Amino acid sequence: NALDQLASLLTGYERFSARFEQFSSGEQGTRGEVTSGYLAVSRPDKFVWNTETPFPQEIVSDGEYIWIYDTDLEQATRKSADQNTESAPALILNGRIHELDRMYEVTLLQRSVDMEVFELIPKIPQEAMFSRIRLLFKDAVLSEFLLDDTLGQRSTIMLSEVQLNPELDESIFSFTPPDDIDVLYESDR
Amino acid sequence: CSSKPPLLPESMQAQRPVYDLNDWILEGRMSLRLEDRSDSVSIHWQQKQRDYEINVSAGPFNQSVARLEGRPGFVEMQVAGEETLYTARSPEALMNAMLGWSLPVSHGIYWVKGIPDPNVIFETHESERGFSFAQSGWKIDASRFEQVNPNLLLPRRIRMEREGLTITLIVSQWRL
Numbered sequence: 001n002a003l004d005q006l007a008s009l010l011t012g013y014e015r016f017s018a019r020f021e022q023f024s025s026g027e028q029g030t031r032g033e034v035t036s037g038y039l040a041v042s043r044p045d046k047f048v049w050n051t052e053t054p055f056p057q058e059i060v061s062d063g064e065y066i067w068i069y070d071t072d073l074e075q076a077t078r079k080s081a082d083q084n085t086e087s088a089p090a091l092i093l094n095g096r097i098h099e100l101d102r103m104y105e106v107t108l109l110q111r112s113v114d115m116e117v118f119e120l121i122p123k124i125p126q127e128a129m130f131s132r133i134r135l136l137f138k139d140a141v142l143s144e145f146l147l148d149d150t151l152g153q154r155s156t157i158m159l160s161e162v163q164l165n166p167e168l169d170e171s172i173f174s175f176t177p178p179d180d181i182d183v184l185y186e187s188d189r
Numbered sequence: 190c191s192s193k194p195p196l197l198p199e200s201m202q203a204q205r206p207v208y209d210l211n212d213w214i215l216e217g218r219m220s221l222r223l224e225d226r227s228d229s230v231s232i233h234w235q236q237k238q239r240d241y242e243i244n245v246s247a248g249p250f251n252q253s254v255a256r257l258e259g260r261p262g263f264v265e266m267q268v269a270g271e272e273t274l275y276t277a278r279s280p281e282a283l284m285n286a287m288l289g290w291s292l293p294v295s296h297g298i299y300w301v302k303g304i305p306d307p308n309v310i311f312e313t314h315e316s317e318r319g320f321s322f323a324q325s326g327w328k329i330d331a332s333r334f335e336q337v338n339p340n341l342l343l344p345r346r347i348r349m350e351r352e353g354l355t356i357t358l359i360v361s362q363w364r365l
Binding site: 022024026033035039049051054055057059068070072073075077087089126127128129130145147149150151152153155157182184185186187 | 216217218219220222225226227228229233244246248249250251252253255256267269270271272346357359361362
């Protein structure tokens with residue numbers, strides 16, 4: 001079924017890296033800007049999401065903490081990692097199929113020789129942050145996310161230069177804040 | 190607030206075009222810092238005359254956190270993950286209730302352009318980096334001014350501080 005097919009595409013590798021381009025759009029069409037950067041995942045719970053343009057922002061998680069560093073804002077905040085690991089995109093990137101299955105109904109919308117499109121609909125809409133998620137795989141590699149959130153905004157993320165199990169320097173998943181900025185260590189909420 | 194053209198003090202006359210600008214879209218990053226708690230969000234703020242629409246989103250996937258639509262005296266707000274549409278007279282009270290923080294929207298319409306709200310008294314302060322003033326209990330520092338078009342000088346960085354809450358807005362794009 002669709003879940004097994006999605007599982008086969010999202011599991012079987014430990015590390016994942018890609019460049020991304022992202023834009024948000026509301027009902028009246030494109031609204032936000034296009035942001036672009038680099039992401040890397042080292043399963044089970046380390047990831048890096050570095051936006052380069054239009055504003056530099058680094059989001060780095062070593063599995064225990066998540067650091068959010070906004071260069072322009074001259075501020076870095078450390079939060080505990082467990083708050084954000086439940087978000088659907090994090091579950092997808094980490095290949096945590098059981099949790100995904102628990103929260104989302106997975107269907108295979110389209111399938112062709114070199115392309116699959118999956119749709120994820122929340123089983124309990126009130127609790128979900130996204131009303132619909134679509135995943136596009138090209139040649140069995142994740143290449144696009146479409147995330148419709150509950151306020152009618154769609155975030156489209158296009159991946160390029162995707163690498164499965166790339167050689168990654170593990171130090172990219174640990175962050176030390178530069179010394180001339182505001183550093184905040186957030187206690188658990 | 191009154192609709193008669195604001196009485197600009199002598200020092201503000203040069204900013205007349207900025208006061209008259211009330212059709213703009215601002216895209217930016219904003220950090221909210223309250224004691225040891227802080228969040229950074231993306232802001233899309235569209236102003237059309239006295240009507241505004243503000244989208245707050247956060248996280249790597251730019252998920253919507255909240256959406257406000259309103260004009261002086263009325264605001265509607267939707268919060269991510271909740272069905273209900275909240276309405277109120279002022280955005281500040283509603284945001285505080287729903288998000289635990291609030292953007293001083295009523296004055297912010299002017300502050301984000303780096304000018305004081307002309308309808309309320311203010312005090313200008315010395316600032317080598319830009320232009321700073323105090324108004325309604327807030328201290329505002331606007332800096333990184335750029336010529337957005339021949340007669341419009343707008344800031345790219347606005348810091349707003351009041352009793353432990355510091356809001357820093359970095360504008361990545363002004364769309365007029």
